[in-house]
Amino acid sequence: MTDRARVVVTGLGLATSLGVDVEPVWNAILDGRCGIGHLRQYDSHAFPVNIASEVDVERIVASDHDRGLVRANRALAFANWAASKAWSDSGMNGSADRARIGVCVGAGGFPAIETQIRGRALDVAAPAARWSVESLYELLREHRELTTQYRLSSISAFLSQRFQLDGPSLTIQGACTSGTQATGEAFHMIRSGLADVMLAGAADSMVSAFCLAGFWLLGALSTHADPETSSRPFDLTRNGFVIGEGAGMVVLESLPHALARGARIYAEVIGYGSSSDGYRFTDVHPEGRGAAAAMRNCLEDAGIAPHDVDAINAHGTATPQNDRIETIAIKSAFGAHAERVAISSTKSHLGHLICAAGAVETVLTCLTVRDDVVPATINLRKRDPECDLDFVPVEARRMRVRTALSNSFGFGGQNGSIAIRKFEGETWPRASARRDIQHRDGLKPVATFHKAVLTGIGVVSPLASNAREHWTRYREGASGITIRDANSTIAPFGAPAYDESMPQTVRNRMLRKLLQKTATMAVVAAGEATRDAGLDGDADTLARMGLYIASVSFDSPQSNFAPALEVSIDAAGQWDPTKFATRGIPRIDPLLIVKSLPNAGLCGIAIEHGVLGPNLNISSGSCGGAQALVRAARAIERGETDVVMAGAYDSVLGPEHLAAEVLDGMTVAPGEGAVVWILESEERARQRGARIYARIAASHESFASLHDAARLALRASGRAPRHVFGDLLDAAEPSIAHEVVGDDARIEGACDAIGFTGAASGMFSATHAALAIRDGEIPDALVWRSDRGVRNVAIVLAAP
Amino acid sequence: MTVDQQSTIEQDVETKVVAAVARALDLPPEQIELGASLQEDYGAESLDILEIVFALETAFRIRMPKTNLMQHVQERFGEEKFLHQGQLTDFALRVLRELRPEIDPALFTPGLRVHEVARLVTTQTFVRLALRMVEGKAEALEALRASGCTTCGSHDIGESLAAPEFLCNACGAVYPTPSGDDVLIHDIEALKIDD
Numbered sequence: 001m002t003d004r005a006r007v008v009v010t011g012l013g014l015a016t017s018l019g020v021d022v023e024p025v026w027n028a029i030l031d032g033r034c035g036i037g038h039l040r041q042y043d044s045h046a047f048p049v050n051i052a053s054e055v056d057v058e059r060i061v062a063s064d065h066d067r068g069l070v071r072a073n074r075a076l077a078f079a080n081w082a083a084s085k086a087w088s089d090s091g092m093n094g095s096a097d098r099a100r101i102g103v104c105v106g107a108g109g110f111p112a113i114e115t116q117i118r119g120r121a122l123d124v125a126a127p128a129a130r131w132s133v134e135s136l137y138e139l140l141r142e143h144r145e146l147t148t149q150y151r152l153s154s155i156s157a158f159l160s161q162r163f164q165l166d167g168p169s170l171t172i173q174g175a176c177t178s179g180t181q182a183t184g185e186a187f188h189m190i191r192s193g194l195a196d197v198m199l200a201g202a203a204d205s206m207v208s209a210f211c212l213a214g215f216w217l218l219g220a221l222s223t224h225a226d227p228e229t230s231s232r233p234f235d236l237t238r239n240g241f242v243i244g245e246g247a248g249m250v251v252l253e254s255l256p257h258a259l260a261r262g263a264r265i266y267a268e269v270i271g272y273g274s275s276s277d278g279y280r281f282t283d284v285h286p287e288g289r290g291a292a293a294a295m296r297n298c299l300e301d302a303g304i305a306p307h308d309v310d311a312i313n314a315h316g317t318a319t320p321q322n323d324r325i326e327t328i329a330i331k332s333a334f335g336a337h338a339e340r341v342a343i344s345s346t347k348s349h350l351g352h353l354i355c356a357a358g359a360v361e362t363v364l365t366c367l368t369v370r371d372d373v374v375p376a377t378i379n380l381r382k383r384d385p386e387c388d389l390d391f392v393p394v395e396a397r398r399m400r401v402r403t404a405l406s407n408s409f410g411f412g413g414q415n416g417s418i419a420i421r422k423f424e425g426e427t428w429p430r431a432s433a434r435r436d437i438q439h440r441d442g443l444k445p446v447a448t449f450h451k452a453v454l455t456g457i458g459v460v461s462p463l464a465s466n467a468r469e470h471w472t473r474y475r476e477g478a479s480g481i482t483i484r485d486a487n488s489t490i491a492p493f494g495a496p497a498y499d500e501s502m503p504q505t506v507r508n509r510m511l512r513k514l515l516q517k518t519a520t521m522a523v524v525a526a527g528e529a530t531r532d533a534g535l536d537g538d539a540d541t542l543a544r545m546g547l548y549i550a551s552v553s554f555d556s557p558q559s560n561f562a563p564a565l566e567v568s569i570d571a572a573g574q575w576d577p578t579k580f581a582t583r584g585i586p587r588i589d590p591l592l593i594v595k596s597l598p599n600a601g602l603c604g605i606a607i608e609h610g611v612l613g614p615n616l617n618i619s620s621g622s623c624g625g626a627q628a629l630v631r632a633a634r635a636i637e638r639g640e641t642d643v644v645m646a647g648a649y650d651s652v653l654g655p656e657h658l659a660a661e662v663l664d665g666m667t668v669a670p671g672e673g674a675v676v677w678i679l680e681s682e683e684r685a686r687q688r689g690a691r692i693y694a695r696i697a698a699s700h701e702s703f704a705s706l707h708d709a710a711r712l713a714l715r716a717s718g719r720a721p722r723h724v725f726g727d728l729l730d731a732a733e734p735s736i737a738h739e740v741v742g743d744d745a746r747i748e749g750a751c752d753a754i755g756f757t758g759a760a761s762g763m764f765s766a767t768h769a770a771l772a773i774r775d776g777e778i779p780d781a782l783v784w785r786s787d788r789g790v791r792n793v794a795i796v797l798a799a800p
Numbered sequence: 801m802t803v804d805q806q807s808t809i810e811q812d813v814e815t816k817v818v819a820a821v822a823r824a825l826d827l828p829p830e831q832i833e834l835g836a837s838l839q840e841d842y843g844a845e846s847l848d849i850l851e852i853v854f855a856l857e858t859a860f861r862i863r864m865p866k867t868n869l870m871q872h873v874q875e876r877f878g879e880e881k882f883l884h885q886g887q888l889t890d891f892a893l894r895v896l897r898e899l900r901p902e903i904d905p906a907l908f909t910p911g912l913r914v915h916e917v918a919r920l921v922t923t924q925t926f927v928r929l930a931l932r933m934v935e936g937k938a939e940a941l942e943a944l945r946a947s948g949c950t951t952c953g954s955h956d957i958g959e960s961l962a963a964p965e966f967l968c969n970a971c972g973a974v975y976p977t978p979s980g981d982d983v984l985i986h987d988i989e990a991l992k993i994d995d
Binding site for chain 1: 845846848850851854857863867874879883885886914915963964965976
């Protein structure tokens with residue numbers, strides 16, 4: 001690979017409160033219209049806040065199937081709509097190579113408890129048992145479609161299936177920065193040659209009784225009563241955000257691919273940067289450290305200088321804290337040029353779409369550079385002296401916009417920024433511009449390929465709480481499976497890994513009390529990996545280290561809130577919104593909301609260990625760990641960074657997760673655990689004399705075929721390992737091993753020892769392979785992970 | 801209520817507030833000084849404050865204010881009167897000294913900005929707030945008993961021991977205790993500050 005591919009946007013799709021077709025939504029925004037209104041989904045008169053930015057679902061419902069989708073999972077319905085629009089808008093035809101097209105979407109939608117309870121008389125006689133694994137299993141068996149709410153991974157899987165795309169398929173969960181990170185990661189995947197086309201974006205709906213209550217309890221929501229003027233970014237009288245829902249999707253494409261098929265090009269994506277605050281969960285760093293770093297990383301990635309940027313679509317949530325700190329961060333990243341950038345927040349029109357925000361705003365930023373017009377920040381009437389930049393108040397502005405940024409900053413301290421440029425033909429010499437910047441900074445030009453090597457491992461497993469002991473016991477044939485609940489009719493056994501003493505090893509006081517057991521295991525394993533690599537105490541390296549983590553979807557989202565839900569059920573066993581508002585909300589512990597977030601582990605690692613570099617939280621179900629490893633290795637190979645932490649953590653013992661897995665036919669014991677690796681470029685590891693366990697020789701992802709993923713990974717590695725580390729959960733695994741590796745293939749799975757560890761399972765397999773290589777048992781290994789036949793990931797590891 | 805009863809309640813509230821603060825901050829209760837700033841002296845985060853609020857709501861079965869004091873006072877008096885070029889006006893500082901007598905008046909210095917006020921909050925601030933909410937709850941119960949149950953008309957109304965609610969002992973009707981924000985707004989409206 002010599003020059004990296006340029007990436008263009010060839011399709012757009014939206015589902016928002018201002019409409020569900022791109023051009024009318026854009027016109028409404030330029031006209032200064034606001035889509036916020038009074039809540040329509042349920043009777044909200046008793047709620048402390050009853051305004052929201054809701055999508056008119058009637059406009060996306062064409063059939064009973066669509067209606068079922070809306071009922072089961074609003075975020076999924078919005079994703080389906082916006083992706084279909086973007087896909088047909090791109091004019092992609094049947095001749096494109098589906099193996100070179102992937103999906104990378106952000107997704108949210110905290111399980112909407114009330115939709116599950118509504119219309120279903122509950123067994124009021126036995127409230128205590130209602131949230132047990134067995135009752136959740138019964139509920140899900142009756143309403144199978146609801147499992148999609150527990151599994152963020154279902155959104156990307158749905159889209160891969162729907163459009164028959166066989167490339168990588170990822171769901172990203174980085175709270176409010178999900179949409180920007182998903183789109184940015186998809187851009188990097190095309191630029192590095194991993195795919196020709198990516199369907200990217202995000203969908204979310206947190207417009208539910210429970211989420212409204214939660215954000216209100218956290219003090220984050222606007223309390224202004226008039227819907228149309230309730231979202232007031234950067235205004236002196238702003239007092240919180242307005243919750244919204246919807247989706248934004250883009251079709252990203254390598255420039256040669258787009259030109260070859262004569263596609264219409266909206267804009268070009270030229271850069272993406274991310275960062276962690278590593279400060280606190282809900283308080284933004286007072287100097288906007290992470291936000292500024294994301295913007296700087298984005299400019300550097302694009303190879304442009306601050307003065308090249310004409311406009312910014314700000315995160316601009318309208319909380320007092322965000323807008324003040326974002327102003328500071330823009331000044332910090334842009335210096336004197338900050339005053340000359342036209343900055344607007346389209347959250348003034350659409351509210352805050354949480355995980356989907358960055359995706360919708362990226363779509364709007366593409367239109368900004370296409371049309372040379374910057375949308376207004378409506379409702380900005382009273383200037384706040386602490387927000388003293390050009391926030392384009394009230395009226396959209398016609399001006400030349402060549403390059404614009406879109407910012408997103410998430411709960412927990414994940415930040416992302418993406419740079420969009422007007423498409424000016426195929427001759428713009430971006431590669432040389434990047435080299436100029438690097439020479440100016442005194443850095444070496446980026447080489448084209450680096451080998452990624454493993455230099456540190458941390459493990460928390462059902463066998464042990466450190467890697468060495470885990471490996472010894474695993475090789476001795478020990479099993480961590482015990483009796484979980486002898487009376488359980490569906491899952492009597494389990495393999496627990498967590499022990500109550502673990503939080504005591506966490507230094508940060510807030511993390512000790514805030515993190516649930518899954519995220520605590522991740523933080524503990526990250527500490528061990530750092531020490532194992534000899535990097536503990538090396539604050540500078542940690543501060544620029546990348547962080548790619550795979551997590552559970554939501555950690556026990558409903559069982560945590562049982563007390564608040566119980567009192568909301570009326571005498572007939574129906575969920576009653578008024579009872580919930582008056583009696584349920586006071587029983588919700590606000591900290592539990594934060595505890596349940598899917599990115600709690602990643603943010604916990606950033607805070608505890610000071611890992612502040614580029615990051616990504618993957619919630620792609622049980623393939624997440626393997627995908628995190630692949631993404632981390634790719635980031636090193638393409639020279640984006642030279643040191644990355646990659647990890648995964650999960651507990652299949654949580655009631656919701658366990659019920660859904662049993663329903664899907666899990667036959668082994670549920671397990672839990674965390675694995676974290678330190679990956680470095682080989683040059684860097686050798687230079688500092690680090691011990692190298694193994695190197696990543698190659699990897700491949702195929703949505704539909706484990707066989708293809710394995711075959712292509714082996715071909716790329718140029719090696720012929722005899723040993724396969726899989727799960728043996730799929731009956732087809734041994735025969736695939738024989739087909740791709742040979743008749744003498746040996747395959748081993750870890751479920752007998754540690755149970756099924758969900759998102760962490762792929763990283764457990766990879767760790768066993770790496771340790772077997774380190775011990776000289778084998779020279780190389782094929783590691784794979786398949787989620788019931790879809791989202792297949794194969795990785796080849798080899799001795800250094 | 802006798803003076804003795806009042807001081808017993810005050811003592812009880814203080815003990816429970818100190819315990820909640822200590823638990824949130826992971827410190828022994830004897831280390832908590834009533835007048836020390838939670839943010840500046842103990843490094844409290846916004847989530848610690850939420851935890852303390854939830855603990856007090858649970859302990860006293862009250863509803864604490866959910867909206868920042870600064871927002872209530874700005875809504876009451878208007879930004880123009882309250883802020884000048886991002887800084888609190890003299891008038892605003894006088895209002896705050898009146899509303900937060902437990903905080904050293906000298907700390908409300910000219911030049912203070914809205915977001916800096918939260919830094920001044922002490923454990924004593926929460927003692928006063930919790931006491932006020934306990935009082936407000938008692939006042940509301942008295943009023944409810946006087947007017948009678950809206951469902952059955954009974955005056956036999958008591959306090960729930962499980963939640964911030966009143967219960968009609970005759971028909972089982974449930975009434976929420978007053979919202980902390982309403983109590984706070986009421987107190988702000990009762991303030992008499994000369995321009």
